[in-house]
Amino acid sequence: MKELTKLEEVVMIAIWRLGDMAYGVEIKKQVYEILGKEYFYNTLYTTFDQLIRKGFINKNFGEPSSVRGGKRKVFFRMTEMGELALEEAFERQSRVWGSITLDGLQRGEL
Amino acid sequence: MKNWIHSKWLDRMAIFLLNRLSHSNMNEGFGGDVEEEFESLLHKWGSRRARRWLWYHTFMAIPKSIKQTLMWASTMMFSYFKIAVRNLQRHxxxxxxxxxxxxxxxxxxxxxxxxxxxxxxxDEFHEHKDKLYQIHTTRITPERRYETAAAPMPLAQEIAAECPGIEKIVRVKRGLHVLASSNDKVLNIRFKFADPDFFNIFTYPLQWGDKHTALEQPNSIVLTHEVAQKFYHNENPIGQSFHLTDVGDFIVTGVMEDHSHRKSSLRINPLISMNALAGLERLGKMEASISDWQHLAYQYLYVTLNDPQQVEQVATFLRSSSDRHSREGEDQYRFEIQKVTELLPGPELYYGEASVPxxxxxxxxxxxxxxxxxxxxxxxxxxxxxxxxxxxxxxxxxxxxxxxxxxxxxxxxxxxxxxxxxxxxxxxxxxxxxxxxxxxxxxxxxxxxxxxxxxxxxxxxxxxxxxxxxxxxxxxxxxxxxxxxxxxxxxxxxxxGGMRVMLRKVMIVAQFSLTLVFIVATMAAISQARQSRKMDLGYNIDNVLTMHLQGIEPSQFIQKIEGHHSIVEVAASSSLPGISTTGRTWLKRANANDSVQVEYLYSDANFISTMQFQLMAGDITATQRVANGDRQVYVSEEAARRFGFPSALDAVGSFVQTSQGDNLLIAGVVKDYLHGSVTDEQYPSAMIIQPDRCVRIEVRVAEQAEKEVLAFLRQQWLATESAEPFHCPTYQERFEESLMGVDVIMKLLIFVASMAIVVCVLGMIGIADYSAKTRLKEIGIRKVLGAGEWTILKILSGKFLGLIFMAGVLAAPLALVTGRYVLSIWTNSVDVSWLLVLLGFGAMSLLGLIAVVSQTLKAARANPVESLKYE
Known part of the structure; x- marks a missing residue:
């Protein structure tokens, strides 16, 4: 299975959290909440493209509304493969960090 | 309100741009998202800050977009390349x-x-090339204009004193060619004189010496790399004394770096300080020119401007200066300013050093x-x-x-x-x-x-x-x-249907036409080259040695060598016919009004017989003395006709007058001969018998005796007081040498045109090959039904014949025009006749047929089973 990059991981988590509401603007906000950093839309959309190509998310169009200049929203949804990838990412993360705590790191102890 | 709409429009543009730059295939979602956030930011932050956000995002997207475009482009390029290679392998x-x-x-x-x-x-290598100019003079005589590359020396002082915007002025003068000795070596060297600022306006770096002061002292001399090598090898020669025979002693103050790889319109020789010239002129070692407004020969004036924009001002100044120095009834002089980098390529100028037409x-x-x-x-x-x-x-x-x-x-x-x-x-x-x-x-x-x-x-x-x-x-x-x-x-x-057949026919005709044009152009060039070599000169240059006497009186030298058993005859002249003319002048028949412009040379009385001119009338040797100092002249038939004599015989014994009023007695009329160079326009010509104006000799030697005579001449030459090395080429050699410029372009043309013909023939082979291949099945069936190779060959080639003929008809006028254009470079060009075009057509048909037959024969010989087995 293909691994996730850091940003992909964060985007996946954002999509997962947002559930049915996952589209560009919201995802950007979520990513900002998680990382505290504003990403450009074209960076995010490159990531979306990448995730779709890897088969972790899929997209479908919403209804057109007047707010967005008549353009439809693109909603993203996690696929089963995406869920598996996210789980694996979590497991790998836990394995990497194990029982290390911030407290321990700062004090230089295991 | 209007303002608001305007900025709304700008916003849309930003979003559109951002969208284009995103490389996402979800344009709609992307654009919508941006717009949605932008709207909310408008409410949150107000329009200024929100717009700033929008544009910031747009600009920040550019670098990434470029990176992506390049990445995709190179990927695509690579796969295109792969496909291309596969396709090329298949065909x-x-x-x-x-x-x-x-x-x-x-x-x-x-x-x-x-x-x-x-x-x-x-001249592109000069550091100051943008502000470096040369001053040219046009001398206008009643007869003609002489565009020269030279300028009178005193003009420099006048410009320095009065002309605004001039930074530096440098005079350069050539014309000192002497024997130089230093470090126990003696060599014959050409020198130029140059002002001290020479190295400040031209970029010729010095290997040794200080470029600011090298030409300051009157006795200073700056050597070129080659000359320094010859005298001192790789040693530093600064301070060495340098003796010029008959001129004086100089001190080497600099050596230029090797500049042979740099193309310059000014030929670089060892330089003597211009400050030495005045003294040399006073002593009579150089002809006076420093303050002579009429003297132009081989002296150049270079200036740098403070600001290239001011060139117009300088031009105006030069015009007024020309007016001031031109007097009624004398030759007029016009000074013009020319950018040095624009001199070449340019027309050949009088007193110029290099020309690229x-x-x-x-x-x-x-x-x-x-x-x-x-x-x-x-x-x-x-x-x-x-x-x-x-x-x-x-x-x-x-x-x-x-x-x-x-x-x-x-x-x-x-x-x-x-x-x-x-x-x-x-x-x-x-x-x-x-x-x-x-x-x-x-x-x-x-x-x-x-x-x-x-x-x-x-x-x-x-x-x-x-x-x-x-x-x-x-x-x-x-x-x-x-x-x-x-x-x-x-x-x-x-x-x-028709489309396909038409297309191919047009292609074939075009291909054949192109071949024809190239063949005719090549043939024209070749016949031109042959003509300039084989042309009837009107005199015999075989077995003739020529020698420039470098200032020794020809009659003296002739006395010494006359009588050698292998020397048939010796004559003296001022220039060699067929190579260059001594000059042009106006002559008129006594009592007539109209003058005729003729090219002339001076010779002694033996010249006509030595060079074996074909005499139409008159005496072969001009023995008879003419009263009161009048001279005799031999004129060409054309000249006699132009003077208005009904026949050659009538001309002999008549007088013609020079523009100075001197009388010349026509001693004979010779058949028209090549007087000037082949490439120049031909004029009526005249040979004036005046031995004291002769500078060179022509020696007719017996067959096979050339070596012997050369050795004898060398011995005699070394016995004279001249310091010049012995140089005595045959007339034939000199003639070939003079044709070289023509030859170079001609050879190049022929070479390139033959290349083009080869390429065209290749194209014809390609087309013949292809059209034979498309008919492989037809040929197969015909063969199965009993057609022989010959029949098939006839069927396949027959069509081509028609097309070749059509190409011939269509392209012949074009070929004629091209051929004439190619030859228009030469003044005395041969005419491109229809016969030549016809010949070219024959050659083209032959080449075309060979191409077609070779390919169709292959197809006709093929085993029909091969082409039909899949049917």
């Missing part, structure tokens, strides 16, 4: 023919580009363009001819979803691949074969050209061939992408 004979054709033409063009580069890079540049450009067009045309032609067999491939690509631009890219990339492969071969050929060939063909003038590759020119080669590829590939791709998919796929054989 071997096509690729082969195209690559050979492209290689030949590219190699030739590389040579031409290199030549052009050399011609156009004159602009026509040479034009001819090279035209020929280079033509040969490249031929190769490109070959490619397009062959691709178009084959296009129908590739229609299916295109159809399938379209069905799978190829866009039109992608198809363009694919076909163009094939052409580019071919040119790039050809470029590699071409470069190898150019380096390994062409340059040595070129240098050996023109060894005497080869030094003029440098074949050093710099990055710039290599890059130009690559760009040039890329461009050729793109152009050559564009036409077929334009046509091929027009195919309608369904039709192509439904009817796998391609198109039926």
């Amino acid at each position: 071997r004979s096509f690729s082969f023919i195209n690559i050979i054709g492209m290689t030949l033409s590219l190699a030739t063009t590389l040579l031409i580009i290199q030549l052009l580069n050399t011609f156009l890079s004159y 602009p026509i040479v540049i034009t001819v090279l450009c035209v020929v280079g363009a033509l040969i490249m067009v031929t190769a490109g045309f070959n490619y397009s032609n062959l691709s178009l001819a084959r296009i129908l067999s590739r229609a299916r491939e295109v159809g399938i690509r379209k069905v799978v979803g190829a866009k039109r631009t992608q198809l363009y890219a694919q076909f163009t990339s094939e052409a580019v691949t071919i040119t790039l492969i050809s470029l590699m071969f071409a470069y190898a050929i150019y380096r390994i074969i062409l340059i040595p060939l070129y240098l050996s063909m023109f060894d005497e003038i080869a030094v003029l050209f440098e074949f050093k590759d710099d990055l710039k020119i290599l890059l130009f080669f690559v760009l040039f061939s890329l461009a050729t590829g793109v152009v050559a590939g564009f036409l077929p791709s334009l046509y091929i992408t027009k195919f309608r998919t369904i039709e192509v796929l439904k009817n796998l054989k391609g198109f039926k």
